[in-house]
Amino acid sequence: MAVLLIGEVTNGELNVDATSKALTAAVKLGDVTLLCAGASAAAAGETAATLDGVSKVLVAEDPSLGHRLAEPTAALVVSLAGDYSHILAPSTTDAKNVMPRIAALLDVMILSDVTGIVDADTFERPIYAGNAVQTVKSSDATKVMTIRTSTFDAAGTGNSAPVEIVSAAQNPGLSEWVEDKVAESDRPELTSAGIVVSGGRGIGSEEDFKIVEKLADKLGAAVGASRAAVDSGYAPNDWQVGQTGKVVAPDLYIAVGISGAIQHLAGMKDSKIIVAINKDEEAPIFQVADYGLVGDLFTIVPELTEKL
Amino acid sequence: MKVLVPVKRVIDYNVKVRVKADGSGVDLANVKMSMNPFDEIAVEEAIRLKEKGVADEVVAVSIGVKQAQETLRTALAMGADRAILVVATDDVHQDIEPLAVAKILKGVIEEEQPGLVLAGKQAIDNDMNATGQMLSALLGWSQATFASEVNVEGEHAVVTREVDGGLQTIKVKMPSIVTVDLRLNEPRYASLPNIMKAKKKPLDEKTPADYGVDVTPRLEIVKTAEPPVRKAGEMVKDVDELVAKLKEAGAV
Ligand SMILES: Cc1cc2nc3c(=O)[nH]c(=O)nc-3n(C[C@H](O)[C@H](O)[C@H](O)COP(=O)(O)OP(=O)(O)OC[C@H]3O[C@@H](n4cnc5c(N)ncnc54)[C@H](O)[C@@H]3O)c2cc1C
Numbered sequence: 191m192a193v194l195l196i197g198e199v200t201n202g203e204l205n206v207d208a209t210s211k212a213l214t215a216a217v218k219l220g221d222v223t224l225l226c227a228g229a230s231a232a233a234a235g236e237t238a239a240t241l242d243g244v245s246k247v248l249v250a251e252d253p254s255l256g257h258r259l260a261e262p263t264a265a266l267v268v269s270l271a272g273d274y275s276h277i278l279a280p281s282t283t284d285a286k287n288v289m290p291r292i293a294a295l296l297d298v299m300i301l302s303d304v305t306g307i308v309d310a311d312t313f314e315r316p317i318y319a320g321n322a323v324q325t326v327k328s329s330d331a332t333k334v335m336t337i338r339t340s341t342f343d344a345a346g347t348g349n350s351a352p353v354e355i356v357s358a359a360q361n362p363g364l365s366e367w368v369e370d371k372v373a374e375s376d377r378p379e380l381t382s383a384g385i386v387v388s389g390g391r392g393i394g395s396e397e398d399f400k401i402v403e404k405l406a407d408k409l410g411a412a413v414g415a416s417r418a419a420v421d422s423g424y425a426p427n428d429w430q431v432g433q434t435g436k437v438v439a440p441d442l443y444i445a446v447g448i449s450g451a452i453q454h455l456a457g458m459k460d461s462k463i464i465v466a467i468n469k470d471e472e473a474p475i476f477q478v479a480d481y482g483l484v485g486d487l488f489t490i491v492p493e494l495t496e497k498l
Numbered sequence: 499m500k501v502l503v504p505v506k507r508v509i510d511y512n513v514k515v516r517v518k519a520d521g522s523g524v525d526l527a528n529v530k531m532s533m534n535p536f537d538e539i540a541v542e543e544a545i546r547l548k549e550k551g552v553a554d555e556v557v558a559v560s561i562g563v564k565q566a567q568e569t570l571r572t573a574l575a576m577g578a579d580r581a582i583l584v585v586a587t588d589d590v591h592q593d594i595e596p597l598a599v600a601k602i603l604k605g606v607i608e609e610e611q612p613g614l615v616l617a618g619k620q621a622i623d624n625d626m627n628a629t630g631q632m633l634s635a636l637l638g639w640s641q642a643t644f645a646s647e648v649n650v651e652g653e654h655a656v657v658t659r660e661v662d663g664g665l666q667t668i669k670v671k672m673p674s675i676v677t678v679d680l681r682l683n684e685p686r687y688a689s690l691p692n693i694m695k696a697k698k699k700p701l702d703e704k705t706p707a708d709y710g711v712d713v714t715p716r717l718e719i720v721k722t723a724e725p726p727v728r729k730a731g732e733m734v735k736d737v738d739e740l741v742a743k744l745k746e747a748g749a750v
């Protein structure tokens with residue numbers, strides 16, 4: 191079967207981690223063609239060609255494809271769709287924006303956040319904030335899906351797949367990019383980091399969130415946050431971990447001042463080792479923690495940063 | 499401008515979800531149901547647009563079981579002007595798929611001609627995050643998902659979106675489909691007098707057939723299972739013990 195994987199291209203660069211994790215899911219389904227689309231995408235295409243398991247890379251470059259606006263990107267993918275039985279993308283916000291639009295244009299259902307591939311028509315996906323896992327069998331001609339990257343390992347590199355140029359579809363001209371507000375950071379990316387340190391409402395202020403960041407920096411970790419911490423303005427929105435934020439599964443997840451609401455657990459309960467620091471010994475986060483420490487985070491976290 | 503707000507009746511976000519023993523689904527009999535939290539945010543935004551004079555009417559639409567009337571009454575009590583209920587099933591365990599919901603909404607929109615649709619970004623039961631995008635595709639309208647700020651400026655709307663890298667602002671042509679994220683606003687509570695008033699506001703009932711839509715699912719649910727449970731860990735007494743344990747486990 192022929193599979194089209196949509197590479198995660200941001201500002202001309204391929205997000206190798208997300209793309210290669212979705213690729214691991216894609217190769218289970220058939221022969222994989224990887225599409226890199228953007229205002230500039232040639233460099234991303236070159237990187238994509240090195241990923242193991244890719245048979246062919248398609249590069250589509252056009253100003254209208256910059257910033258992954260949904261309408262032109264969907265139009266491009268639909269113009270290519272006829273050749274493929276499956277169209278996949280890693281479950282990033284870009285893909286969540288575009289893939290359902292593609293599915294509807296093809297008159298098929300979307301399979302969101304797939305965590306398991308049973309066979310070519312049958313897939314597993316979490317529902318109810320991960321409180322249940324549903325196995326669904328699709329009767330649609332084309333399967334359009336997003337892949338939850340935290341459940342698949344990254345494919346290797348060393349390949350040199352052929353690269354072909356394809357042209358953009360006509361831009362529907364419905365939306366324009368205005369600006370991005372992206373915080374520059376030297377820290378690892380939240381969804382690919384080996385260690386994540388997250389802070390919750392218990393931190394109490396934006397200034398005090400620094401103590402979480404210091405611990406993260408000591409460990410070379412990414413920083414995460416609960417929804418309450420983001421809503422309160424202690425942390426930016428792109429740090430939110432959970433049902434409606436990012437899903438992470440690092441080797442080590444340290445939750446500081448986070449109670450452990452189900453919506454938060456949905457985003458981190460597949461981490462290998464979970465540490466919880468909370469002054470309330472009844473906090474539900476302790477039910478999923480491998481190591482729990484009850485006490486005041488304002489003394490524990492600096493001490494931990496010191497001693498690690 | 500008329501604003502249309504699709505609202506879904508879902509399990510209350512505080513309820514502990516239980517998978518049925520026979521693997522056929524999640525137990526929804528006799529559990530508390532509420533408006534999808536994102537949809538409350540969408541209703542709130544629509545009402546604020548009306549209060550600002552940008553919108554002149556807010557219409558709430560729900561698709562599902564008859565009991566979704568209650569969800570629509572909540573929207574009316576918050577301040578929506580009228581409601582449309584599309585009764586698509588009588589089984590509380592049957593979820594209508596986003597593609598079918600989008601097709602029905604398209605039918606409603608062709609009749610109602612709103613200038614803007616404000617939907618939630620995601621239903622917290624099926625976690626699909628799809629309906630708004632699908633609806634926008636079917637109508638050939640612009641889309642702006644995961645909105646944390648919406649400014650309607652005549653023929654366009656400027657929308658700030660919560661994305662993986664931070665925030666993205668785009669300008670979309672009206673009419674548009676906007677899906678709302680958590681940080682857009684804080685929904686109001688309906689006051690008692692408004693709850694009383696809502697009982698008298700118009701609520702129309704329709705069926706999918708009225709819009710020529712077949713709601714037969716495209717995805718057959720083979721089974722529903724509990725996720726693997728994490729085994730409980732251990733409590734450590736102090737930082738030294740924690741550091742020792744983490745080193746022992748090779749985690750740091
Ligand atoms: C539709 C919807 C979607 C949601 N999506 C998400 C999501 O994606 N991610 C998410 O995280 N949440 C999400 N939530 C919110 C979720 O339900 C919780 O409200 C949230 O996770 C709570 O955040 P918290 O644990 O930081 O705050 P709280 O629950 O207030 O917990 C704070 C904790 O800090 C502890 N604490 C306080 N002071 C100290 C101290 N000095 N030392 C040590 N511990 C201390 C307290 O004991 C408490 O346990 C969502 C909710 C809804 C309705």
Ligand SMILES: Nc1ncnc2c1ncn2[C@@H]1O[C@H](COP(=O)(O)O)[C@@H](O)[C@H]1O
Nearest residue numbers: 504505561617618620621626627628629
């Ligand atoms: N059955 C429904 N009735 C009304 N609105 C719905 C329904 N299903 C989905 N929606 C809308 O679409 C949004 C996203 O839902 P979903 O795509 O299922 O995650 C919800 O927040 C609602 O605004």
